[in-house]
Amino acid sequence: MIHPSSTGCFTPRVAIIGAGNVGSTLAQRIVEKNIADVVLLDVLEGRPQGLALDLMEARGVERHDRQITGTNDFADTAEANIIVVTAGLPRKPGMSRDDLLQTNGKVVTEVTQKAIAYSPDAMVVVVTNPLDVMTYLAWEASGLPPEQVIGMAGILDSARFQTFLAMELGVSVSDISATVLGSHGDLMVPIPRYSTVNGIPITELLEAATIARIVERTRNGGAEIVELMRTGGAYFAPASATCIMVESILQNQARLLPVAAYLRGEYGLQDVFIGVPARLGSRGVEGVLELNLTDAEIAALHRSAQAVRNNIDRAREVLTAA
Secondary structure, three states, X not given: OOEEOOOOOEEOEEEEEOOOHHXXXXXXXXXXXXXXXXXXXXXXXXXXHHHHHHHHHOHHHHOOOOOEEEEOOHHHHOOOOEEEEOOXXXXXXXXXXXXXXXXXXXXXXXXXXXXXXXXXXXXXXXXXXXXXXXXXXXXXXXXXXXXXXXXXXXXXXXXXXXXHHHHHHOXXXXXXXXXXXXXXXXXXXXOHHHOEEOOEEHHHOOOHHHHHHHHHHHHOHHHHHHHHHOOOOOOHHHHHHHXXXXXXXXXXXXXXXXXXXXXXXXXXXXXXXXXXXXXXXXXXXXXXXXXXXXXXXXXXXHHHHHHHHHHHHHHHHHHHHO
C-alpha cells in the first residue's frame, strides 16, 4: 500500500530495521534522494527517535519533504513497501562474517517475522552479515516468494572492486564496470573478464599479478575497514549499495545489479541465495542473468555456494537448539 505524504501526494514507505550506522546512513540516503518516506526502528529507546528528529530537522537544508519516523514498535512499520534488515552485531577486528552466524541468525529471524506481520506484501532487503545465510533465513522466516527477498552484497563488492581498479589505473571510477559473483565473504568470485574500463576488459590493461592483488583486496575490503576502525565496520558504502536496490525496486528501474538472489538451477545451483547479476524491479528479482563462465569460474562459484549451504545448516542447528 502507498501512503499519503504531508503534501497530499502518494509516496512509498521503507522500514529500516536497525538504527546503527548502516541503518541511519541508509535512512539519510533514501530521504535526501527523495525516494521514499522512512520508518527507522531499533530496540534502543530514544536512538531511532533522535536520529529521525535530526534527519527531519535537516529537511529545510536538503530541500525535501520526506517523512522520517523513529520507533521501537514494529506496529509503526506497518504497510511498508520495502523492509530493510540491518539489525545484528557488526564485526570486530579478527572476526569473519561467519563468526556472527549464531547471534545474527536469531536476530534476523525474529525481526523479519515481526516486520512482515505488519507488511505482508513487502519486499525484504537483507544487509546483516553473514549476508547470504541471513538472506536465506529471512526468506524462510518471511514466508514470501523468493523473488521478494534479496541480499545486498554484490553491489558493495563490485563497488570496492571498481574503487581499487580506479586507484590502480588512475581513471575515473565512473568509467569502470566491475563484476563480482558468489558469497559476500572470502569466497566471493570477482570476474576480471567481465570487468571493464569503457568497455575494455581490465585483462588487457593490467598484468595478471596486479589483478590478483586487487581481487584479494576486494575479498578483504570489509575486513580492512574493520581493522582500521577497530570499533566498527563499513557503513557509508553499504548504505549507498542498499539505497540503489531500494531505488530500483520502488521506481521499477529494472536495473541489472549484482545481488544475493535465490537460484533455481541457474549456474547449476539450487536452493541457495548467492551473488549473481539480476534484474531488480517492482516485483523484486525479475530475472537472473547467466554469464558464460569458464570451468574455473563455475568451480569457484560452486565452492562459494557450498560454503553458504554449510553455514545455513549450521545456523539451523543453532536456532533449533535454542
